[in-house]
Amino acid sequence: MIINEAPALKLVEIKKEYPGVKALSGINIDFQTNEIHGLIGENGAGKSTLIKILAGIVKADYGEIFMNNKKVNIRSSKDSQKLGLSFIHQELNLIEYMNAAENIFLGHPYPKTRWGTISWKELNERAKEILKALDIDIPLNIPVGRLSTVNRSMVIIARAFAVSALIYFMDEPTTALAAHEKGMLFEVIRKLKSIGKTIVYISHDLDEVMLLSDRITVMRDGKVVTTLAKNEYEKPKLIQLMTGRNMNSLFPPRLESRKFEEIILSVRSLTGPKIKNVSFDLKKGEILGIAGIVGSGRTELLRSLFGVDKIISGEILFDGSLFMPHSPSESIKKGIALVPEERRSQGLILNRSVLENIAIVHLKALSRGPFIDIKNAKREAVKIGSLVRLKATDYRNAVATLSGGNQQKVVLAKYMLQKPQVFMLDEPTKGVDVGARYEIYSIIRELAKEGSGILLVASDFSELLGLSERILVMHEGKMIAVVNAKDMNEASLLKLCYGLEGS
């Protein structure tokens, strides 16, 4: 890569201060043409503020921006668009009843006929061009609601390229994608680079960033810590730079020589709308990982056990007696809890206080008769909050004001207020930064140590291998293997997940 060429985008001394918080204190970064530039940092490091400034959503207090050595001003999102900056956000949703072509161009001007109406023909043509360029084959004549999961993800990817830009900013673009879809996205990103574009890639997934980026810039506390070239990448080093702490391991230490005897949950030939014939035993104190690609039925298995998805046949024995849950409230009463996959849409009531979010599951236990015992609720919430290492200045503040990691801790706390006997976690560290991840792992370990049975679904294989004793592998709704975590590595687990190896 040629560094001495004029950078595509050069940031000089960008500063931004919010009341009481220095979000950015003098950011200097060069982004080159033909470059994939990784941008990493913990939540609160200032990445989002920086992106918002470049997108014209927030104004910088100080600093200059140059493109090809020419000074530019970004006062609005229109300015940003005109300069050729394109932003691809995480968790973009599709509009189910519109077709792929319309979803791709959503938010951009549609082509018009000479009568001023929308030219559907041209819209479809343009969509086809984009899809062709990306080597994606999706039917355009049906609503995306009827497309398969994979094809829907492809639409999300294609949408990123609806406009032709010079610099693409991608913020956690892979959170909704399965492994092979990620591969396709990476192909697309590399193709963009090869035709002279700049890609700024922001992600918590360090493996991804290291694999993809030509250089990586690390941010911490509103400052650039350093920019590393490809030959300087080392995961522990990156983590240390991001957190400012020395971390020897990503995972809390295992407790050696533990024996699990008592069975807490016994699942026999469980069949639901999207799972077939699943059987396993979960013992007290055990962490059982569940692996599988997206659509393998991992989430659905947890949902059936929690009483959300219906059970068609098979049975569940909880602590030795038959338990067929019909609703989450039944399960929670029994001592079975589920931390759902989507923390914002399923786990939290964002506009309500931290206290209320923690209290909502076990409100009855915090009440005297029909009235809430506020003092008691506060005491209990603070107690469980400190147990999960929740950092919240005031429990009366809306939960939306917390960082992603702390929000996730609130979700953990609300289901832990009364210690669950079976604790199910669906992607508990999704979108959570490295430091908070370690803490969440510790919480899970501690719960197991105290005798709860844990079911852990995670797409991050290192997480499954680092935490679980055994791993149950699912493929197309069926359980295809139960393996000991010690005997596996990420590659062998991946093979199993794709149904390539039986055992």
Next chain:
Amino acid sequence: MRPTTFATWGNLKNIVEQSSILAIVSAGVTVVMITGDMDLSVGSLASLVGILSALLLKSNMNILVSEIIGLIIGGLCGLLNGILVAYGGISSFIATLATMTSFGGVALLLSKGVTLFGLPDAFLWLGQGSIVGIPVPIIFMIIIVIFAWLILEQMTFGRRLYAIGGNHEAAFLSGINIKLHRLSSFIISGASAAFGGIILTSRLASAHPQAGNPLMLNSAAAVFLGMTAFREGEAHIGGTLLGVFIMGVLGNGLNILGVNSYVQSILTGGIIILAVLLSSFAKRKN
């Protein structure tokens, strides 16, 4: 006609008294709107219960018994709304729009479309009497509002309603029985509409099959106005009470100024829009 009468103690009492019925009905509507639903049937339900209790009273039934029957009918109509919405899966807007029409029809049918007069004097105390100088409707209003505040802010039931309104899915996964809570909120709304209808009938000393109808739009407006105050975009009882009084002061002020009642409607609509706009501008500034 003279603006000097506006800012007097007597007029203030007058405004509060006139607003009390709207406050009672709006309290129930607030409960429904907290979960994110809507109850459009409260107005015609108030009319219906007014007609019903007038008919019962005219058949010489005991006052207390006939009013309790009225409240139960209100609760049952709310139950019907709740079943349609929570268990039938119909959007609350459509379900209560339909029942609004039907309740209104029943009221017209029962009354044969005419105003019913000749109600017993003792019944008129509910809407026109007073205890130690305080008009009875005001006392009822205070009781209902305190009751609503207790339910919504201090009881588990209310906090669960807020959770449902805040995030349906998260509330369900937190083990809250969403259907039952939505159903209950409609029963509360139905009963409070019935209560409002009874007091209205007593106040007017007559029952007209459409007397309560304006309560629907006015209660929705009061709750919406309240949603812009104190807490952002969320129905709550304090805000609703404020909304009710804004509506009351408006109507009263325009009356005293002698504004034509048609023009009053135009101005009231405009002022509601203005209030909501102002508060959303203020929010954007922050």
